[in-house]
């Protein structure tokens with residue numbers, strides 16, 4: 001295991017780790033994204049909650065407010081139908097409210113249709129690529145000026161074990177996560193030494209969420225860690241203790 005990985009998995013974040021930072025989380029209404037948003041706010045961040053189901057985002061908003069965290073912002077967006085202009089509009093709103101952005105957690109994704117490539121449905125494949133690959137690409141591109149405006153900024157791309165080693169029947173989902181690794185590596189290489197932005201990928205590993213339960217319906221959900229148990233990694237990569245970490249494909253769980 002790499003040193004970074006050990007440090008990250010055993011990380012104990014100071015309470016004020018993200019004080020003064022503004023962080024955007026995609027898929028913030030459920031699963032890992034929901035817990036990451038709440039955790040970032042608990043460590044001082046102003047969190048921009050994006051996702052497609054407004055009621056879920058509102059619940060997260062209320063939870064953060066009730067816990068006394070900095071007032072979050074909600075920006076509903078369905079990555080399936082969003083176009084260039086929608087991402088630019090989001091960037092404009094962040095610009096006028098905050099003037100900069102200190103971090104992005106690309107977390108939203110869909111599992112899509114599992115099964116052999118040969119019998120996969122073209123429309124389903126395209127839709128999954130739209131949500132899992134094109135959306136993080138478009139969002140990153142439109143947010144770059146705001147990330148550059150920060151003292152330093154962290155982009156976390158969410159990967160998967162099947163984004164590092166292909167596996168039968170994981171279809172478009174596996175291909176989309178390989179693409180995410182490629183996007184992360186390319187960006188990290190471009191930005192190395194020429195900017196204050198770092199970019200890494202994080203594979204949460206099997207985690208007790210709706211997506212995992214959908215992929216493994218016969219598994220006992222509580223056999224897997226909860227999103228809360230992964231948060232040391234999400235905090236480490238978002239906070240200033242990971243300033244030197246760039247271009248790495250990391251795992252939130254020990255293998």
Ligand SMILES: NC(=O)c1ccc[n+]([C@@H]2O[C@H](COP(=O)([O-])OP(=O)(O)OC[C@H]3O[C@@H](n4cnc5c(N)ncnc54)[C@H](OP(=O)(O)O)[C@@H]3O)[C@@H](O)[C@H]2O)c1
Pocket residue numbers: 026027028029030031032033050051052053056077078079080106107108109110131158159160161203204205206207208209210211212
């Ligand atoms: N759980 C695991 O075992 C596991 C393992 C490896 C990797 N991952 C990765 O970890 C990340 C989080 O997964 P999770 O398990 O927390 O999944 P989840 O519980 O299904 O949550 C996914 C989130 O993405 C949002 N989302 C889905 N489609 C969207 C769209 N078209 N536009 C905008 N938002 C959309 C969902 O919004 P709604 O709430 O509105 O549906 C939801 O908030 C994903 O990138 C996943 O691939 C998870």
